[in-house]
Amino acid sequence: MTQLEDELGDILQKARDGKSWSQKDLAQSAGIALDAIRRMENYELIPDNASIQKLASALDLHGPSLSAVANEAWVPDPVTPDPGPFDLVCLNVLMGSYPVTCYLLTCRETKATAIIDTGANPETIIKKAQELNVRPSKILLTHSHPDHAGGLSLLDREYQCPTWIDPEDPQPSGSRDLRPVHDGDMIELGNLRIQAVATPGHTTGGMSFWVGESIVSGDAIFAGSMGRANASWPGLFRSITERLLTFPDHYRLFPGHGPSTTVGEEKRHNPFFFAKGRNE
Numbered sequence: 150m151t152q153l154e155d156e157l158g159d160i161l162q163k164a165r166d167g168k169s170w171s172q173k174d175l176a177q178s179a180g181i182a183l184d185a186i187r188r189m190e191n192y193e194l195i196p197d198n199a200s201i202q203k204l205a206s207a208l209d210l211h212g213p214s215l216s217a218v219a220n221e222a223w224v225p226d227p228v229t230p231d232p233g234p235f236d237l238v239c240l241n242v243l244m245g246s247y248p249v250t251c252y253l254l255t256c257r258e259t260k261a262t263a264i265i266d267t268g269a270n271p272e273t274i275i276k277k278a279q280e281l282n283v284r285p286s287k288i289l290l291t292h293s294h295p296d297h298a299g300g301l302s303l304l305d306r307e308y309q310c311p312t313w314i315d316p317e318d319p320q321p322s323g324s325r326d327l328r329p330v331h332d333g334d335m336i337e338l339g340n341l342r343i344q345a346v347a348t349p350g351h352t353t354g355g356m357s358f359w360v361g362e363s364i365v366s367g368d369a370i371f372a373g374s375m376g377r378a379n380a381s382w383p384g385l386f387r388s389i390t391e392r393l394l395t396f397p398d399h400y401r402l403f404p405g406h407g408p409s410t411t412v413g414e415e416k417r418h419n420p421f422f423f424a425k426g427r428n429e
Protein backbone atom coordinates (compact mmCIF):
# COMPACT_ATOMS: atom_id res chain seq x y z
CA MET A 150 0.00 0.00 0.00
CA THR A 151 1.50 3.31 -1.00
CA GLN A 152 -1.26 5.88 -0.68
CA LEU A 153 -1.08 7.95 2.48
CA GLU A 154 -4.09 7.96 4.80
CA ASP A 155 -4.24 11.74 5.07
CA GLU A 156 -4.17 14.47 2.44
CA LEU A 157 -3.50 18.19 2.83
CA GLY A 158 -7.14 18.84 3.82
CA ASP A 159 -6.98 16.32 6.69
CA ILE A 160 -3.69 17.69 7.95
CA LEU A 161 -4.98 21.27 7.97
CA GLN A 162 -8.07 20.22 9.94
CA LYS A 163 -6.02 18.27 12.48
CA ALA A 164 -3.45 21.05 12.88
CA ARG A 165 -6.25 23.62 13.36
CA ASP A 166 -7.78 21.31 15.93
CA GLY A 167 -4.49 21.47 17.87
CA LYS A 168 -4.83 25.24 18.11
CA SER A 169 -8.64 25.24 18.54
CA TRP A 170 -8.81 27.41 15.45
CA SER A 171 -11.72 27.87 13.07
CA GLN A 172 -11.09 28.00 9.33
CA LYS A 173 -11.44 31.76 9.66
CA ASP A 174 -8.73 31.89 12.34
CA LEU A 175 -6.39 29.99 10.02
CA ALA A 176 -7.23 32.23 7.06
CA GLN A 177 -6.41 35.34 9.11
CA SER A 178 -3.28 33.92 10.66
CA ALA A 179 -1.84 32.64 7.37
CA GLY A 180 -3.05 35.57 5.25
CA ILE A 181 -4.98 33.28 2.89
CA ALA A 182 -8.59 33.69 1.69
CA LEU A 183 -11.17 31.80 3.75
CA ASP A 184 -12.71 30.32 0.62
CA ALA A 185 -9.34 28.87 -0.37
CA ILE A 186 -8.99 27.23 3.07
CA ARG A 187 -12.48 25.73 2.69
CA ARG A 188 -11.61 24.31 -0.72
CA MET A 189 -8.34 22.86 0.57
CA GLU A 190 -10.15 21.12 3.41
CA ASN A 191 -12.74 19.82 0.94
CA TYR A 192 -9.91 18.29 -1.12
CA GLU A 193 -10.68 20.65 -4.01
CA LEU A 194 -7.54 22.76 -3.99
CA ILE A 195 -3.81 22.17 -3.62
CA PRO A 196 -2.36 25.68 -3.33
CA ASP A 197 1.00 26.87 -4.63
CA ASN A 198 4.11 26.33 -2.61
CA ALA A 199 4.22 29.86 -1.19
CA SER A 200 0.74 29.37 0.29
CA ILE A 201 1.67 25.97 1.70
CA GLN A 202 4.66 27.53 3.46
CA LYS A 203 2.41 30.26 4.94
CA LEU A 204 -0.04 27.63 6.20
CA ALA A 205 2.78 25.55 7.64
CA SER A 206 4.28 28.44 9.52
CA ALA A 207 0.89 29.52 10.93
CA LEU A 208 0.17 25.96 12.08
CA ASP A 209 3.67 25.06 13.36
CA LEU A 210 4.07 22.39 10.70
CA HIS A 211 7.24 21.65 8.75
CA GLY A 212 6.77 23.42 5.40
CA PRO A 213 8.77 21.19 3.04
CA SER A 214 7.19 18.06 4.54
CA LEU A 215 3.70 19.55 4.21
CA SER A 216 4.40 20.44 0.60
CA ALA A 217 5.66 16.92 -0.15
CA VAL A 218 2.54 15.29 1.34
CA ALA A 219 0.20 17.82 -0.33
CA ASN A 220 1.76 17.18 -3.74
CA GLU A 221 1.97 13.40 -3.30
CA ALA A 222 5.74 13.64 -3.59
CA TRP A 223 6.51 11.43 -0.58
CA VAL A 224 5.52 8.05 0.79
CA PRO A 225 7.61 6.08 3.28
CA ASP A 226 10.04 3.50 1.92
CA PRO A 227 8.63 -0.04 2.10
CA VAL A 228 9.25 -1.42 5.59
CA THR A 229 11.76 -4.24 5.82
CA PRO A 230 10.85 -7.41 7.75
CA ASP A 231 11.64 -7.30 11.47
CA PRO A 232 14.67 -9.52 12.21
CA GLY A 233 12.90 -10.93 15.30
CA PRO A 234 11.66 -14.54 15.56
CA PHE A 235 8.11 -13.71 14.51
CA ASP A 236 5.92 -12.93 11.53
CA LEU A 237 3.68 -9.88 11.47
CA VAL A 238 1.10 -10.09 8.71
CA CYS A 239 -0.77 -6.90 7.77
CA LEU A 240 -4.37 -7.43 6.67
CA ASN A 241 -6.73 -4.93 5.11
CA VAL A 242 -10.16 -5.37 6.62
CA LEU A 243 -12.98 -3.28 5.16
CA MET A 244 -15.76 -1.45 6.96
CA GLY A 245 -17.91 -0.61 3.98
CA SER A 246 -15.27 0.72 1.63
CA TYR A 247 -13.03 2.03 4.41
CA PRO A 248 -9.94 -0.11 5.01
CA VAL A 249 -8.46 -0.74 8.44
CA THR A 250 -5.18 -2.55 8.90
CA CYS A 251 -5.34 -5.46 11.33
CA TYR A 252 -2.41 -7.68 12.21
CA LEU A 253 -1.65 -11.34 12.79
CA LEU A 254 1.44 -11.79 14.96
CA THR A 255 2.91 -15.29 15.07
CA CYS A 256 5.80 -16.64 17.15
CA ARG A 257 7.69 -18.54 14.47
CA GLU A 258 8.92 -21.33 16.73
CA THR A 259 5.71 -22.13 18.65
CA LYS A 260 3.14 -20.84 16.10
CA ALA A 261 1.38 -19.03 18.96
CA THR A 262 -0.62 -16.26 17.28
CA ALA A 263 -2.32 -13.04 18.34
CA ILE A 264 -4.74 -10.86 16.43
CA ILE A 265 -4.08 -7.15 16.87
CA ASP A 266 -7.34 -5.30 16.09
CA THR A 267 -10.25 -7.24 14.68
CA GLY A 268 -11.62 -4.83 12.08
CA ALA A 269 -15.37 -4.70 11.64
CA ASN A 270 -15.71 -7.69 9.30
CA PRO A 271 -12.90 -10.05 10.23
CA GLU A 272 -13.57 -12.92 7.81
CA THR A 273 -10.31 -11.91 6.12
CA ILE A 274 -8.46 -12.59 9.37
CA ILE A 275 -10.03 -16.03 9.82
CA LYS A 276 -9.21 -16.94 6.22
CA LYS A 277 -5.61 -15.81 6.57
CA ALA A 278 -5.17 -17.72 9.84
CA GLN A 279 -6.44 -20.88 8.07
CA GLU A 280 -4.05 -20.30 5.18
CA LEU A 281 -1.14 -19.89 7.60
CA ASN A 282 -2.33 -22.90 9.59
CA VAL A 283 -2.35 -20.99 12.87
CA ARG A 284 -5.04 -20.64 15.53
CA PRO A 285 -5.05 -17.27 17.29
CA SER A 286 -5.08 -17.54 21.09
CA LYS A 287 -5.06 -13.86 22.02
CA ILE A 288 -6.73 -10.70 20.76
CA LEU A 289 -5.18 -7.31 21.49
CA LEU A 290 -7.06 -4.08 20.78
CA THR A 291 -5.38 -0.73 20.20
CA HIS A 292 -8.73 0.94 20.91
CA SER A 293 -12.43 0.17 20.69
CA HIS A 294 -13.62 2.17 17.67
CA PRO A 295 -15.97 0.03 15.57
CA ASP A 296 -13.64 -0.06 12.56
CA HIS A 297 -10.96 -1.62 14.82
CA ALA A 298 -13.01 -3.73 17.26
CA GLY A 299 -16.42 -4.24 15.64
CA GLY A 300 -15.61 -7.82 14.65
CA LEU A 301 -14.79 -8.95 18.16
CA SER A 302 -17.83 -11.19 18.68
CA LEU A 303 -17.20 -13.17 15.50
CA LEU A 304 -13.55 -13.77 16.44
CA ASP A 305 -14.51 -14.58 20.04
CA ARG A 306 -16.90 -17.25 18.78
CA GLU A 307 -14.33 -18.60 16.35
CA TYR A 308 -11.32 -18.73 18.68
CA GLN A 309 -12.78 -18.50 22.23
CA CYS A 310 -9.77 -16.60 23.45
CA PRO A 311 -9.17 -13.63 25.76
CA THR A 312 -9.07 -10.03 24.56
CA TRP A 313 -6.93 -7.29 26.08
CA ILE A 314 -7.82 -3.59 26.00
CA ASP A 315 -6.96 -0.57 28.13
CA PRO A 316 -9.76 -0.16 30.73
CA GLU A 317 -9.68 3.60 30.07
CA ASP A 318 -11.19 3.00 26.61
CA PRO A 319 -14.94 2.39 26.20
CA GLN A 320 -15.20 -1.38 26.55
CA PRO A 321 -16.27 -3.20 23.39
CA SER A 322 -18.95 -5.87 23.39
CA GLY A 323 -18.47 -9.34 22.00
CA SER A 324 -15.74 -10.83 24.20
CA ARG A 325 -16.53 -13.33 26.95
CA ASP A 326 -13.07 -12.82 28.46
CA LEU A 327 -12.10 -9.16 28.39
CA ARG A 328 -8.88 -8.38 30.26
CA PRO A 329 -7.30 -5.04 31.19
CA VAL A 330 -3.93 -4.04 29.81
CA HIS A 331 -1.92 -1.17 31.25
CA ASP A 332 1.15 0.73 30.14
CA GLY A 333 4.26 -1.43 30.54
CA ASP A 334 2.39 -4.74 30.82
CA MET A 335 4.01 -7.72 29.12
CA ILE A 336 1.84 -10.18 27.25
CA GLU A 337 3.47 -13.50 26.43
CA LEU A 338 2.89 -15.12 23.07
CA GLY A 339 4.85 -18.36 22.70
CA ASN A 340 8.45 -17.23 23.07
CA LEU A 341 7.58 -13.61 22.41
CA ARG A 342 6.96 -10.84 24.87
CA ILE A 343 4.69 -8.07 23.69
CA GLN A 344 4.91 -4.85 25.67
CA ALA A 345 1.96 -2.48 26.01
CA VAL A 346 2.84 1.17 25.39
CA ALA A 347 0.08 3.61 26.33
CA THR A 348 -0.52 6.09 23.50
CA PRO A 349 -3.76 7.88 24.46
CA GLY A 350 -5.20 10.90 22.69
CA HIS A 351 -7.03 9.43 19.70
CA THR A 352 -9.10 7.73 22.40
CA THR A 353 -8.72 7.86 26.19
CA GLY A 354 -7.30 4.33 26.34
CA GLY A 355 -5.31 4.13 23.12
CA MET A 356 -2.65 1.41 23.38
CA SER A 357 0.27 0.43 21.15
CA PHE A 358 1.89 -3.00 21.19
CA TRP A 359 5.65 -3.38 20.90
CA VAL A 360 7.42 -6.58 19.88
CA GLY A 361 11.02 -6.83 18.68
CA GLU A 362 11.71 -3.72 16.62
CA SER A 363 8.08 -3.22 15.62
CA ILE A 364 5.20 -1.28 17.15
CA VAL A 365 1.56 -1.71 16.19
CA SER A 366 0.27 1.75 16.97
CA GLY A 367 -3.44 1.90 16.08
CA ASP A 368 -4.68 5.37 15.20
CA ALA A 369 -2.01 7.38 17.09
CA ILE A 370 0.29 8.25 14.18
CA PHE A 371 -0.14 7.77 10.44
CA ALA A 372 2.61 7.94 7.84
CA GLY A 373 2.83 11.67 7.15
CA SER A 374 0.13 12.66 9.65
CA MET A 375 -1.46 11.89 13.02
CA GLY A 376 -4.74 10.35 14.15
CA ARG A 377 -7.74 12.46 14.96
CA ALA A 378 -7.48 13.67 18.57
CA ASN A 379 -10.92 12.62 19.77
CA ALA A 380 -9.81 12.48 23.42
CA SER A 381 -6.95 15.01 23.70
CA TRP A 382 -4.84 16.78 21.10
CA PRO A 383 -1.92 17.61 23.44
CA GLY A 384 -2.22 14.10 24.87
CA LEU A 385 -1.96 12.53 21.43
CA PHE A 386 0.93 14.81 20.48
CA ARG A 387 2.78 13.73 23.64
CA SER A 388 2.02 10.05 23.00
CA ILE A 389 3.72 10.40 19.63
CA THR A 390 6.66 12.65 20.53
CA GLU A 391 7.39 11.26 24.00
CA ARG A 392 6.65 7.59 23.34
CA LEU A 393 6.52 6.41 19.73
CA LEU A 394 9.18 8.70 18.28
CA THR A 395 11.65 8.01 21.08
CA PHE A 396 12.22 4.49 19.75
CA PRO A 397 15.28 4.08 17.50
CA ASP A 398 14.92 5.43 13.96
CA HIS A 399 14.81 1.99 12.33
CA TYR A 400 11.89 0.77 14.49
CA ARG A 401 8.86 -0.03 12.41
CA LEU A 402 5.48 1.61 13.03
CA PHE A 403 2.35 -0.25 11.94
CA PRO A 404 -0.65 2.10 11.99
CA GLY A 405 -4.34 1.26 11.76
CA HIS A 406 -4.68 3.13 8.46
CA GLY A 407 -2.34 3.85 5.58
CA PRO A 408 1.13 2.46 4.94
CA SER A 409 3.61 1.09 7.45
CA THR A 410 6.50 3.40 8.25
CA THR A 411 9.45 3.85 10.60
CA VAL A 412 10.32 6.23 13.42
CA GLY A 413 13.08 7.74 11.25
CA GLU A 414 10.80 8.28 8.24
CA GLU A 415 8.31 10.18 10.38
CA LYS A 416 10.99 12.34 12.00
CA ARG A 417 12.29 13.22 8.53
CA HIS A 418 9.00 13.63 6.63
CA ASN A 419 5.94 14.03 8.87
CA PRO A 420 4.83 17.71 8.82
CA PHE A 421 3.68 17.47 12.46
CA PHE A 422 6.76 15.72 13.79
CA PHE A 423 9.73 16.77 11.67
CA ALA A 424 12.80 16.50 13.91
CA LYS A 425 10.59 15.76 16.93
CA GLY A 426 11.10 12.92 19.38
CA ARG A 427 13.19 13.44 22.47
CA ASN A 428 16.12 11.14 21.81
CA GLU A 429 17.61 13.25 19.03
Ligand SMILES: [Fe+2]
Nearest residue numbers: 292294351368
Ligand atom coordinates in the same frame (compact mmCIF):
# COMPACT_ATOMS: atom_id res chain seq x y z
FE1 LIG B 1 -9.98 5.00 15.64
